[in-house]
Structure formats: structure tokens, C-alpha cells
Amino acid sequence: MLTPAFKYGACTFEGLRGYQDAALKEVHVFRLRxxxxxxxxxxxxxRFDDPPPDEAMRRALRELIRANRIAGDCHIRLMVWVDGDGEQTATGPIGWGMAALPRDADPRVREGIHVAVSSWTRIGDNAMPPRIKVTANYNNGRLSGLQAKTDGYGGVILLTASGHVSETPGACVFIVREGRLITPSHTDDILESITRATVLELARDELGIAAEERPIARTELYAAEEAFLCGSGNEIQPILSVDRLKLGDGQPGPVTRRVQQVYFDAVRGALPARRGWLTPMLGGAAP
Ligand SMILES: Cc1ncc(COP(=O)(O)O)c(C=O)c1O
Incomplete structure (x- = not known):
């Protein structure tokens, strides 16, 4: 209980997904590198001392998935923390661990969610940088998530201190205007999301949809034809309304559906040009 990971939130982490490839009897982890x-x-x-080598974590992940006989879709959490009983500036010893749990399809991906804009402000780069994944940062998301849940919303969008759209507690945001995708810039206190980068690349290369990274004002959310959030855990979830103002006809829109389709094609290995994003865990030996 005296470890800096508990006392001060000195714990970094990643949330990843593994996807089943039934034909190949494989589970592929998406964008592990x-x-x-x-x-x-x-x-x-x-400033952690002695971070665990990538190869050790890759090996442990393969062993974890095999030992738990996970043969289907799963969510993986990988955590590295400051262990021991040190003070606030302790940088070691380092502990690490990982867990993988089966995860079924989330109905929110198909059905969409209603979100609020939070009255909590997004943490800033010069205080608790959202660009790094540290568990302590997530109390900002927790507060906004609890407020939104109490108020009956399925999700929440945080604004930066200067009032720009930032992100949700665990996903990035895209809006659609005149058929183009727009997403907040990296300077708007967001995590440099791997799914956001994936969506930008697939939209441009596979769908021929133009995309912009730029500041978004709160009311531009209300003006959007469509919107969705994206992240490894959330995948691609359509946003049906913001602050109870319906977007478009209040149903998942056509651009969002196209992005979902191409994203799930990529994670399941149906896009040959993107198979390099997949790391096999079982060697074709699903239990
Ligand atoms: C705060 C935050 N933003 C965005 C994301 C999406 O990032 P990624 O697509 O890399 O999972 C996550 C999820 O990890 C997150 O925690």
C-alpha cells in the first residue's frame, strides 16, 4: 500500500485489443508496436528507471494469452509502475504486469451513444500531460464520467482550459461536416491515440475521405452532421446527440458506418495492405 504507484499514481499503462481470426485459428493484437x-x-x-524491454513484454503477452487459453476477442491491460515504498520522486524499483480478458462485441458500437459536454475541464499539458498514459490522469476522466452517468448520459466530452473540444475520458473524437472528417489537434490536450491515427490513415487511403486535424469549438459539435469516438477499448462508437441536441437524424451516419467497416476490416486482417498492424499470439495453434 506504500508503493508510489498507489500513493502518487506513478503507474503507466496501455489498453490493447486482441481480435480473433477464426480462419487462421489466431488471435492478433492490433498495433502492438x-x-x-x-x-x-x-x-x-x-523518468522510470530500467523500463522492461519490449521483447520481455511481447513474450509475456504471448504466454499470457496462451496460458489463459484465450482464442477469441480480448482486451489487454499492460501496466508498469514504481514499486517499493519510495517517496514522490522515486523512479524505481519498477514493477510490471499484464492481464487479458475475453471481451464480446459492445452494443454501443452498433447502436451509438448520447454524450454530454462536461463542466469539468480537461487536464493540461503543463500540469498532468494527457499525452502520456499515467493512471493518475484518469481521475479527470473519472470525475467527468461520474457526472455524465449521474445525469443519464452514455458518454462525455471534455473541453480544454481554452474551451476547445479535447477528448472523452478514454477515446478521441471525430466530427463530420460536409462529408469531411475533423478531429482535435494533438495540441488540444489529447492522448496521441493509435486508433485516431488509424482512422486518419484509413479514411485517407482506403475511403478517400478528407480529414482535418484542428481546434473544434463546443458549438461545432452541435453543428456536426455526424460524430463518433474512437479508441482501442471503445473501438468506433457513433455519437447520436450532444447535450441532448440530435446530430443529423439521430442515428449512426453513413460516414461513421464506412469508418467502422474499414476499421473492423483492418483489425480482423481483411485488409491485406494493413496486416503489418497485426501481431499473432498463438502461431496458428488456437486451443
Ligand atoms: C484519454 C484517452 N484518449 C484516447 C484514447 C484512445 O487511444 P488509443 O486509440 O491509442 O487506444 C484512450 C485510450 O487509450 C484514452 O485513454
Missing amino acids: EHLDRLRFSMHVM
């Missing part, structure tokens, strides 16, 4: 790179960056900024 990018998640390990981001974890390394988080540990670097938090």
Missing part, C-alpha cells in the same frame, strides 16, 4: 512505443514514451517522461 505502437502501444509499446507509447508506453516507452510514458515511462521516459515519468
